[in-house]
Amino acid sequence: MNNRVYIRGKAVQCALGSDLDEITTAMHAGRTSVSEIPLSLIGLDYSRPYCRLPVQRSDTGQSGEAYFNAILDATIARAIADAALDPEEVRRLPIFFGSTSIDIPIYEDDYRTRQHVLSQTSSGYGNIAHEIGRRFDMRGPCYTFTTACTSSANGVLFAAGMIARGMLERALVVGYDLYSNLGFYGFEALKLIAPLPYRPFDRRRQGIIMGEGCGAVILDKHAPAPDAFACLGGANGCDTYSVTTHDPEGGLIARVMGDALAHAGVSPRQIDAVKAHATGSYHNDLTECNGLRQVFQADMPPVTGLKPFVGHTVGACGVIELVLLTEAVRAGFVPPMPGFEELDPELGVAPLTQPLAINAGTFLLNYFGFGGNCVSLVITNRRQQVSAR
Amino acid sequence: MMYVHGHGSFVGPPVAEIKAIKAEVSHYTQIRFRRANRFVLIALAGACRCVQGHTLDPRTAVYLTTENGNLGDTETVLTQVYHRHEFPMPYNFINTMSNTASFYVAQSLALPGRNVTFSSKQLSFERGLELALCDMDGGATETALVGGADEACFSKAQFETKFQLPYARYAMVEGSSWLLLRKEAAGALGAIRPPATFETPEAAATWVGRQSLSGTVRLAYGILPDATDRQAIGRALPDALPLDYIAERGYFDSATACGVTHFLDQADPGCLVHVNKDFRDQLVVLVVEKYGCLPQVFE
Numbered sequence: 001m002n003n004r005v006y007i008r009g010k011a012v013q014c015a016l017g018s019d020l021d022e023i024t025t026a027m028h029a030g031r032t033s034v035s036e037i038p039l040s041l042i043g044l045d046y047s048r049p050y051c052r053l054p055v056q057r058s059d060t061g062q063s064g065e066a067y068f069n070a071i072l073d074a075t076i077a078r079a080i081a082d083a084a085l086d087p088e089e090v091r092r093l094p095i096f097f098g099s100t101s102i103d104i105p106i107y108e109d110d111y112r113t114r115q116h117v118l119s120q121t122s123s124g125y126g127n128i129a130h131e132i133g134r135r136f137d138m139r140g141p142c143y144t145f146t147t148a149c150t151s152s153a154n155g156v157l158f159a160a161g162m163i164a165r166g167m168l169e170r171a172l173v174v175g176y177d178l179y180s181n182l183g184f185y186g187f188e189a190l191k192l193i194a195p196l197p198y199r200p201f202d203r204r205r206q207g208i209i210m211g212e213g214c215g216a217v218i219l220d221k222h223a224p225a226p227d228a229f230a231c232l233g234g235a236n237g238c239d240t241y242s243v244t245t246h247d248p249e250g251g252l253i254a255r256v257m258g259d260a261l262a263h264a265g266v267s268p269r270q271i272d273a274v275k276a277h278a279t280g281s282y283h284n285d286l287t288e289c290n291g292l293r294q295v296f297q298a299d300m301p302p303v304t305g306l307k308p309f310v311g312h313t314v315g316a317c318g319v320i321e322l323v324l325l326t327e328a329v330r331a332g333f334v335p336p337m338p339g340f341e342e343l344d345p346e347l348g349v350a351p352l353t354q355p356l357a358i359n360a361g362t363f364l365l366n367y368f369g370f371g372g373n374c375v376s377l378v379i380t381n382r383r384q385q386v387s388a389r
Numbered sequence: 390m391m392y393v394h395g396h397g398s399f400v401g402p403p404v405a406e407i408k409a410i411k412a413e414v415s416h417y418t419q420i421r422f423r424r425a426n427r428f429v430l431i432a433l434a435g436a437c438r439c440v441q442g443h444t445l446d447p448r449t450a451v452y453l454t455t456e457n458g459n460l461g462d463t464e465t466v467l468t469q470v471y472h473r474h475e476f477p478m479p480y481n482f483i484n485t486m487s488n489t490a491s492f493y494v495a496q497s498l499a500l501p502g503r504n505v506t507f508s509s510k511q512l513s514f515e516r517g518l519e520l521a522l523c524d525m526d527g528g529a530t531e532t533a534l535v536g537g538a539d540e541a542c543f544s545k546a547q548f549e550t551k552f553q554l555p556y557a558r559y560a561m562v563e564g565s566s567w568l569l570l571r572k573e574a575a576g577a578l579g580a581i582r583p584p585a586t587f588e589t590p591e592a593a594a595t596w597v598g599r600q601s602l603s604g605t606v607r608l609a610y611g612i613l614p615d616a617t618d619r620q621a622i623g624r625a626l627p628d629a630l631p632l633d634y635i636a637e638r639g640y641f642d643s644a645t646a647c648g649v650t651h652f653l654d655q656a657d658p659g660c661l662v663h664v665n666k667d668f669r670d671q672l673v674v675l676v677v678e679k680y681g682c683l684p685q686v687f688e
């Protein structure tokens with residue numbers, strides 16, 4: 001049975017912009033885009049780095065809601081155009097939406113003058129997808145995932161699963177998280193935000209640099225082109241070790257990676273490269289590398305991470321990093337991990353420091369989050385079953 | 390088809406102090422949830438009641454559906470940042486991510502399998518069942534805990550603005566209701582058929598009229614189906630008995646889950662036809678079978 005589910009269209013808006021060619025050029029050159037945000041809202045005189053979108057709300061003069069919807073709708077519209085969907089295909093699209101902040105960026109600024117805005121105004125987690133359906137006249141069912149940093153990765157996993165089972169023909173999957181003070185101050189309260197430079201997996205890593213962005217993909221049962229990327233399978237699991245951190249031994253993470261490979265019908269030796277979650281936090285990187293070493297043992301494939309380019313876009317990173325990786329490979333390379341310089345012997349994993357030349361391959365993508373949530377996806381743009389490295 | 394092997398519910402009027410909910414949860418688990426908030430506790434209480442007496446496969450998947458999640462902690466954090474001008478308290482911040490509730494369900498029941506917190510405006514429970522069905526059909530899991538959990542969050546003005554219905558007609562409750570579902574038919578209490586989605590009440594009625602429904606048929610509605618929807622569906626099931634679980638149990642945004650467990654708990658063996666609708670006028674029909682005293686085996 002062919003369980004391949006193809007990426008028919010895609011679009012992204014992130015700190016590197018929205019032009020996919022420009023984004024891949026920046027990634028090939030190892031360019032990143034980071035600004036500093038002061039913590040003045042709580043009276044502190046220091047700032048923290050953040051990967052912001054090139055155009056901010058203040059540049060547009062829009063209301064919070066108009067700005068929020070403009071970014072979302074522009075990204076979706078470009079993905080639909082990229083997929084060349086006809087109006088009837090758009091009308092029948094199901095919507096899979098993943099986000100950590102959901103609609104908080106729309107409302108939170110109103111807290112400067114009011115209280116209880118969210119509980120009086122928010123229309124529930126499912127409202128964003130519901131309103132996408134209204135604005136684009138999409139009549140398919142809506143599925144909203146709120147599993148912290150794995151939210152939109154779960155959207156991809158379940159959309160691909162439902163298409164593979166014949167429950168759906170195609171689907172729109174969106175990952176979207178805009179800057180929110182709730183998230184920024186919350187991560188800083190947990191002492192997770194790092195100063196520059198951002199360097200996941202490095203011995204001197206100091207934490208996460210957050211980012212904002214929106215990614216959208218159209219998944220389809222039918223291949224739009226012979227070399228189109230397809231999702232072969234994936235897995236989800238819950239590490240019950242702690243609500244904030246995974247078991248540092250990496251056992252559950254290794255199991256999820258192994259389940260994803262088994263579901264995809266791929267052996268570890270057939271993976272050409274791994275897109276690690278690689279947040280840069282001490283615990284996350286340790287756990288992930290322990291898991292990677294259990295799965296790949298002495299035959300570790302090339303490993304990279306994409307967060308140094310666009311920041312950790314939390315719930316949106318599932319789709320955003322999927323688009324960034326597939327676009328880079330389409331352009332002939334797997335990006336290096338900017339900022340990495342010094343191997344951490346405790347991790348034992350050295351990520352790419354130069355682009356890896358490759359235009360066809362099979363890749364493992366990892367996503368982990370608060371609440372123990374773990375997702376791994378396996379994708380390929382090889383036409384036939386993959387061969388071992 | 391998914392088979393119902395257990396069900397449980399913790400639903401009632403909101404209590405000011407969460408100590409009572411903590412006490413309820415402490416009957417079922419030794420884990421101390423010092424940092425757990427109201428949403429986490431109501432999710433846990435229903436889940437624990439559902440699985441009481443069952444031995445769970447550790448790969449049991451958890452699908453927690455909710456309309457609103459952890460509203461309380463989100464309000465608290467935004468107040469801390471914007472009004473007190475201080476960092477959020479770490480556990481308040483962590484609890485703003487609603488999958489903390491599904492995490493604690495997994496932790497307390499030792500379930501490291503699939504785990505999702507999920508929403509779909511007014512249709513969260515039905516769509517959550519679709520996810521579970523997909524995973525069972527695809528072999529990702531053979532057992533699933535599917536629940537709906539929500540706090541009572543409506544003021545009169547909010548409720549009437551959202552639903553265009555009189556607030557006084559409904560008792561507002563909160564809680565969670567859960568189903569233990571398996572691919573395995575043997576020993577089942579009942580079954581759930583795949584949810585079916587329609588764009589018009591006529592299409593839904595036509596489909597309902599073609600279903601094979603054995604035993605006493607009960608007909609129930611979510612909060613949004615209107616008189617036109619009810620007339621169309623009612624004509625397709627002229628002999629069905631009404632089941633107004635919202636009148637009997639009260640309303641909260643996970644009422645559908647409560648309606649299903651209410652049927653399984655209270656009604657005679659037979660079928661429940663549950664019709665729900667979202668604000669885009671999408672109708673979803675759920676057919677739940679409740680078996681008689683003797684477990685039925687179809688496979």
